[in-house]
Amino acid sequence: MKIIDVAVGxxxxxxxxFxxxxxxxxHQGGLWEFPGGKVEQQETVEQATARELLxxxxxxxxxxxxxxxxEHDYGDKQVRLHIQLIDKxxxxxxxxxxxxxxWVAIENLHLLAFPAANKAIIEKLESVF
Incomplete structure (x- = not known):
């Protein structure tokens, strides 16, 4: 199965x-997410993140x-999420x-419905900040 590389901000x-x-x-419609998108060929994660967020x-x-x-397997597709922190x-x-x-306060993120792959991001945000 092909792995899809996704840049997430x-x-x-x-x-x-945000x-x-x-x-x-x-796919995973109706759920909240951190913005981003697929990394194109010949593109770095940083370039993809900047392009997608623009x-x-x-x-x-x-x-x-x-x-x-x-890395998360949804069954119908496998994704590799490259999570980038953007504060400037x-x-x-x-x-x-x-x-x-x-905009949502970090301590309230867990109250919203996110795709399964994003739960680890929320947990890390809560522990780091």
Whole structure:
């Protein structure tokens, strides 16, 4: 089975994280997520993260650091999530593709419905911050 590499941005400002909601018709639709997307061929994780976040939520990433790596098998597809922490960026993030978005306090993230692969990200955010 082919593994899909996905660049994911955990966008942090003070004690809040910016999240968006997946469209109902998408894989894992209706769930909240950290914005990002597939890493294209000939693209680094950093380039993919910056490109996806500009396209999806309109921010220009100034600095990013590796936060964690998650491999998850959904049964119908395997993903490798490259989680990047973004705490320096330009512009106010918003849903550029019509998706719902919001800032959420780190301690409240666990109250929202996320894909299974994202649970480890929330746990690490809670323990680190």
């Amino acid at each position: 955990v966008i942090k400002r003070d004690n809040q994280i 999240i968006s909601k997946r469209a109902d018709e998408l 396209e999806e939520i309109g921010i220009k990433v100034l600095e990013q650091s590796e936060f964690m790596l998650i 960026f330009l512009n106010e993030p918003s849903g550029k593709e019509g998706q719902r978005t919001q």
